[in-house]
Amino acid sequence: MTQQQKQADVTSIVLAAVAGDAPIEDLQRLERMLSEDPSLTPFVVNLMNQESWLAWQSAKASDGATRADILAEIAKAVGTDSRGAPFVTPPQVTEHRASSRRGEPTPHVISRLRIDWSVALAVALLVATGALLGATVARSGWMDNDDLVAVSEKGAVDASDQFVVRYVRGTACLWNPGIERGYPEPKREVEAGESLNLLQGIAELDFELPNGSAILKVEGPAGLVITQGHSATLSSGVFTVDTDPTIDEFRLQTPSGVLEFAGDCSAGVRIAGGEAELHVFEGRAQVTVPWSSGAGDSQLLDVVAGSSVALSTASDGRIRIDRGAASEASFAAKRSMESDSLKLPANYPDIVAQSNPLLYWRFEERRSDVVRDYSGNGLHGKVIGEVDWVQSDANNSLSLGGAFTGDAIGSYVKSAQPISDRLADGYTVELWFKSSHYHWGNVFSLLDCRPGSASYGGHGVALELGGARSNFTDLERPARIRFLHRDPPSADVAVGTSIFSESHYELRRWQHLAAVKTDSGLRLFVDGEQVASADELSPLASGLSLLLGQLDEHQFYRRFVGQIDELAVYARQLDASEIVRHFELVRPKIKTNGAKPSADSDLESSIESAI
Incomplete structure (x- = not known):
């Protein structure tokens, strides 16, 4: 089995554990895989960090839970202090300029956190049993077939943060928990604190802000939470963003940084394995990294039309920034189904x-x-x-x-x-x-x-x-x-x-x-x-x-x-x-x-x- 296949297998088990659906046999197999191949440890921990972070964002939007609360719960289970050690290595920012040649893939570094494999397993089991604060919020309260978005208790919203989010439409969307024909109704309002887990398909959300609107298209598999003051928090998946010329700020939080869009902007975002990529097709955007580290000053990056930036974390804890060319072709929502036509020569039917x-x-x-x-x-x-x-x-x-x-x-x-x-x-x-x-x-x-x-x-x-x-x-x-x-x-x-x-x-x-x-x-x-x-x-x-x-x-x-x-x-x-x-x-x-x-x-x- 290749390393890619191992990571795919591990991802399947961990995500099932987060959903509460992993049988004990799979968790035991995960333990064996981590024991036999310690290089999988940072991959698992990074994945768990993302899922717990998304759960925390959902809980915070509804009841004010803090990240310290989450880390305290983890600490109880694995014997670390509430500051998160040894889970979080304070990130340091370094920048590397990628080749300007269009189409050259950006380097990918998976490792964000460094801990013993047994700690990673403890975190996986912790989430699997629902002990992690906010995990229940992120996956409970599922509605019937016509309304498949998790709803948590609504919190107080400051007037300056008020906005309306509506589910506009979808293409063959399969939402968690896997009801095959279910889909939210068009124009349905999505509330702050709601967690959306799109397993498959393309969904469109309309953010109606005080000074304009922004369209967020989600390509499954993807996870996000509608949050107060930040519009949305993205955990994983592929997204495209289009904002009105009148917008002065539309923000998206990712595990690697905060993305800000203003004015007439069109961009794509990809999040996987703790890495985040931003591709700007029109207008400009800004990235603030790290999103919350508690160490050092944040760095502000400008990303202009035709360019991209990739954020990843090396094994030494340093946040790596790679710049390159934007790739609109790699985002399905930006490529029209009519962009490629099948032009048959007149003699094709005769040859067949x-x-x-x-x-x-x-x-x-x-x-x-x-x-x-x-x-x-x-x-x-x-x-x-x-x-x-x-x-x-x-x-x-x-x-x-x-x-x-x-x-x-x-x-x-x-x-x-x-x-x-x-x-x-x-x-x-x-x-x-x-x-x-x-x-x-x-x-x-x-x-x-x-x-x-x-x-x-x-x-x-x-x-x-x-x-x-x-x-x-x-x-x-x-x-x-x-x-x-x-x-x-x-x-x-x-x-x-x-x-x-x-x-x-x-x-x-x-x-x-x-x-x-x-x-x-x-x-x-x-x-x-x-x-x-x-x-x-x-x-x-x-x-x-x-x-x-x-x-x-x-x-x-x-x-x-x-x-x-x-x-x-x-x-x-x-x-x-x-x-x-x-x-x-x-x-x-x-x-x-x-x-x-x-x-x-x-x-x-x-x-x-x-x-």
Whole structure:
């Protein structure tokens, strides 16, 4: 297991502990991992420090609890004094200028705190049992499906600090504690002291301040608290900020510093593992570091349009500041779904037809409840719920999960009849897709939809996307593409063979995907290149229907949010040359002499920091 995989596994256990959901077996496994690999200790402590800090901010906003109170509670459990020793090393600020070359990733230093591994475990267990002051406030009081924001008791608000925060809208938002179809109502007011934990999706908050408004877009997974006098406290995640020209001050607190925005400003903020990045796209912003150290004077940093600043803490306790170029491409909320169109040459359908597809859905219907099969085999699809048809130039595509209504959230497309009877000896699934954001979503499935069948609801084939924060498991890997083949069809996760892409899929850009089952194995192609393979001898069962957009017909779960086009299923394996030809008809290869585009580098850095 790589260090990245270990950190992802540890993160999963610790966050479950914070939510009170970690079984004792996982906590024991965490103890063993920390004992065997002491380098994980600062990572865990830093993560725990963030979560307790967020809980403290929530408690402070409602009942005036202080950080000293939090540290005193920690001290009781682990035998340290109320000043926080040995948890907090007084930070010292040093600045390093990064290369001005656009797209160069900023250095990442995870370690903030230095303590023995047993102390880290004690803190994890402390939070897991709810003993840490404010932890209960941060995770209690959950409402029903239509109102999924934790509410703590409201405190007194000074007139100069008064503002209104409203939840405006969301795209496929999954809020803690994981109710699959739940979402707050649009325009709902969010009160000071409320803690929001967005597990997945993109949510928009409108801050109505005395002299203007600010829009905060949140990309899950992310955590924040609405606080008095500071507008919001951010714990982790990706955020974008847009402020009115009339705003004289809009502030966001992070574990590494206070961010201040004024006037007409557009910026992005990323927080992960105790590190914070600020990217300014328009206007200017200021950063005050450290946010609260009790040692030395704070330092004020100006960040102008086109530049970024990254704050991290080295192992010696010094706060490191790295400057670089702003990267708008690495923030999904700043990239329009319309920024990349799928321009098909006129002969593309003819070239696909030459490969003799069993089924060919082109999604040219424009608001129909039927998806036509262009193969001539009559394997048409049926639209369930509310989907959208997106037109770009002369081409149409299917859009799933982007609307806010309940019908849109539960929408999918299903073949009118089973299609797998001719796929037993090998098959190829080919499609173009564009993902709205990093999320765990089922793009394509072949499953048993026959009530009364012994394998009813079981999957034989699945093409899925992984979310931004996930473990490296047989089900999901962070921002990777999964190809599953399973015989016999089943819902048993221990059955079947899965292969995963090595690299992350791209945000809001069309990509070509081909999954091939031969008589002896699986092959996965992304943008014309083979990215994974595995041995697999089993055939594909008969009687399976095609489903696009979510896990199955009855669970509004693992929903795909994005666009799909030019879906073709073949009753044979396409060879590599055919796959490359179909891809390059639309996206001819551009020679880069081995250099990755800067946007790809930014996205790579974005996902690595998210996990």
